[in-house]
Amino acid sequence: MPDVDAATPRTTSRAPARNIVALAGGIGGARFLRGLLAALRASEPDSTVTVIGNTGDDITLFGLRVCPDLDTVMYTLGGGIDEAQGWGRAGESFAVKEELAIYGAEPTWFGLGDRDIATHLLRTRWLADGVPLSEITRRLCERWQPGVRLLPMSDDKVETHVLLDDPASGQRLVHFQEWWVRLHATVPAAQILAVGAAEASPAPGVIEAIRTADIVVLPPSNPVVSIGTILAVPGIRAALAATTAPVVGVSPIIGGAPVRGMADACLTARGIETSAAAVGELYGPELIDGWLVDDADAGTVVEGVTVRSRPLYMTDAATTTALARATLSLADELRTLAAH
Numbered sequence: 508m509p510d511v512d513a514a515t516p517r518t519t520s521r522a523p524a525r526n527i528v529a530l531a532g533g534i535g536g537a538r539f540l541r542g543l544l545a546a547l548r549a550s551e552p553d554s555t556v557t558v559i560g561n562t563g564d565d566i567t568l569f570g571l572r573v574c575p576d577l578d579t580v581m582y583t584l585g586g587g588i589d590e591a592q593g594w595g596r597a598g599e600s601f602a603v604k605e606e607l608a609i610y611g612a613e614p615t616w617f618g619l620g621d622r623d624i625a626t627h628l629l630r631t632r633w634l635a636d637g638v639p640l641s642e643i644t645r646r647l648c649e650r651w652q653p654g655v656r657l658l659p660m661s662d663d664k665v666e667t668h669v670l671l672d673d674p675a676s677g678q679r680l681v682h683f684q685e686w687w688v689r690l691h692a693t694v695p696a697a698q699i700l701a702v703g704a705a706e707a708s709p710a711p712g713v714i715e716a717i718r719t720a721d722i723v724v725l726p727p728s729n730p731v732v733s734i735g736t737i738l739a740v741p742g743i744r745a746a747l748a749a750t751t752a753p754v755v756g757v758s759p760i761i762g763g764a765p766v767r768g769m770a771d772a773c774l775t776a777r778g779i780e781t782s783a784a785a786v787g788e789l790y791g792p793e794l795i796d797g798w799l800v801d802d803a804d805a806g807t808v809v810e811g812v813t814v815r816s817r818p819l820y821m822t823d824a825a826t827t828t829a830l831a832r833a834t835l836s837l838a839d840e841l842r843t844l845a846a847h
């Protein structure tokens with residue numbers, strides 16, 4: 508008898524490996540990326556994902572350098588996130604925060620957890636030793652194994668600051684986190700500034716990743732203070748505009764409102780309407796080829812961009828994976844269109 512196994516040609520060929528690049532903020536980005544990794548595991552396990560993370564939210568607190576968006580991506584994909592909250596560590600305690608409050612030390616409004624502090628202590632020590640943020644992030648990811656290559660948008664310090672237009676106290680400039688976490692963006696912002704962005708350079712690997720990408724994704728991250736800040740680093744916007752890879756964005760706005768958080772306050776500060784159409788137009792055909800909006804926003808038109816409606820709520824693993832699949836399908840469709 509012939510050896511059947513040896514004689515039978517292998518018919519199960521693996522899907523080709525692709526380089527997928529995503530720009531990401533914190534929660535919206537991280538949750539989408541978790542769905543993307545699940546979708547890829549099932550259909551093209553050899554594909555790789557490079558994440559270009561926003562560092563404009565970074566802040567120094569009690570001497571510690573905190574990178575909220577990078578850490579949210581790292582903890583979410585590495586299985587260490589507080590699921591209900593969407594940021595910070597699971598099983599967190601706040602003994603240090605409580606002790607600081609007893610001393611009357613300010614600020615008290617930022618939720619620095621004990622476990623989280625270990626990450627910030629290490630990062631701060633390495634920064635003091637002159638290690639670039641991209642290398643520090645790589646080292647931290649050795650522990651968390653997020654399944655993506657996580658790159659900060661820049662190794663240079665960029666911080667989003669907000670010029671408050673407070674009727675009570677007039678105009679004053681505060682760190683983005685003070686506006687967002689302490690004031691819940693209730694005081695109108697006259698301006699949102701990415702301080703240091705104009706002088707910053709993309710981190711090593713960022714431009715190369717976009718240049719060699721097969722697909723670029725803009726997850727449903729905040730279009731102003733997450734994606735917008737990444738795009739403010741000179742070279743990144745141009746690389747995105749120049750890539751021949753399909754670029755697909757997912758709307759963080761559904762039915763005229765953000766799904767969570769106060770992205771509407773950020774859009775208002777820039778004079779942009781809070782709608783899926785307006786955010787699609789903000790990116791426009793210069794940056795995106797495809798735009799996914801929720802079924803509630805079906806009929807949205809963005810000139811020069813292919814718009815599709817799908818369910819965009821990332822309520823659980825299944826809906827999030829389905830959203831990632833829809834994003835990949837739209838990218839494939841756009842590639843086919845471009846080839847004809």
Ligand code: GDP
Nearest residue numbers: 532533534535536727728729733765766770821
């Ligand atoms: P942050 O840095 O933690 O604020 O997170 P991101 O910038 O990555 O994402 C924030 C955005 O995610 C918000 O504007 C939300 O509207 C959006 N978002 C959160 N959950 C969902 C969801 O389930 N579906 C969609 N489409 N957007 C979401």
Ligand code: CA
Nearest residue numbers: 532533564576
């Ligand atoms: Ca953020």
